[in-house]
Amino acid sequence: MSxxxxxxIPLPAGVQVSVADDNTVTVKGPKGTLTQAVDRDIxxxxxxxxxxxxxxxxxxxxxxxxxxxxxxxxxxITGVNTGFEHKLELVGVGYKATLTGSALELxxxxxxxVFLALPKEVSATAVTEKGKNPIVTLTSIDKQLIGQVAAKxxxxxxxxxxxxxxxxxxxEVVRRKAGKTAAKK
Numbered sequence: 001m002s003x004x005x006x007x008x009i010p011l012p013a014g015v016q017v018s019v020a021d022d023n024t025v026t027v028k029g030p031k032g033t034l035t036q037a038v039d040r041d042i043x044x045x046x047x048x049x050x051x052x053x054x055x056x057x058x059x060x061x062x063x064x065x066x067x068x069x070x071x072x073x074x075x076x077i078t079g080v081n082t083g084f085e086h087k088l089e090l091v092g093v094g095y096k097a098t099l100t101g102s103a104l105e106l107x108x109x110x111x112x113x114v115f116l117a118l119p120k121e122v123s124a125t126a127v128t129e130k131g132k133n134p135i136v137t138l139t140s141i142d143k144q145l146i147g148q149v150a151a152k153x154x155x156x157x158x159x160x161x162x163x164x165x166x167x168x169x170x171x172e173v174v175r176r177k178a179g180k181t182a183a184k185k
Contacts, residue, residue: 005066008050009074012081017051017073019044025073029080032141036076042069051077079141086150089172090134092157092165097126097134104136108157108167116156122149135170 011017015029023038038044042065045052053070055062078084090097096107104124106114118124121140128134136153140146150169159166161177168174 003067005053005055005063005070007070008047008052009070009077011049011051011077015077015081017046017077019046025076027073027076027080029077029141031080031083034076034080034141036069036072038069038073039065042066044069044073075143079143083139083141084143084146086138086146087170088136088138088150088153089168089170090136091159091168095134095157095165096128097136099124099126104153106153106156109165114156116153118149119145121145 012029015027018026018028020026023040023042023044024035025038025044026033026035041056041062043054043056045054051073053066053073055066090106090108092109094107094109098105102118102120104116104118104126106116108114121142122145123139125137126134127137138146138150138153140149154167154169157166159168159172159174161175162179164174164176
């Protein structure tokens with residue numbers, strides 16, 4: 001049984017949800033509009049100020065999609081109401097980030113700078129303070145898209161375990177290794 005799927009989704013003030021005949025859910029809020037196509041077996045209904053997702057049978061497929069679509073709709077409601085934010089930290093000597101238009105220019109220790117075109121739904125800011133690592137902040141209403149962009153930026157220079165250099169999330173704990181000199185004693 002899907003414990004997540006059974007929970008009703010409360011609607012905050014200022015957020016509107018509509019379900020079309022082709023089972024497409026549209027969520028409008030102060031930050032924007034998102035749409036999601038829902039499988040035809042799963043039904044989405046508005047009950048008062050809550051959104052309720054239900055399934056027709058107890059099949060494994062229906063149970064899996066029940067929780068999935070409930071989570072997707074909940075993420076859409078959260079996104080149009082408050083939005084999502086990811087902060088990435090560039091750890092390394094000479095690592096820099098600058099934003100020009102909708103392109104993010106990253107200097108990550110390669111022979112050339114890396115240019116990354118950001119989708120129009122994702123906005124970014126790059127802050128570099130003296131004596132601190134550069135921080136890239138991504139904001140969007142779409143949780144999946146912002147996670148995908150953050151993972152792409154992180155994959156450009158993965159954190160290595162010996163010195164801890166690379167692109168990481170702010171607050172992420174990197175497991176460090178001792179190296180060759182630890183064995184000589």
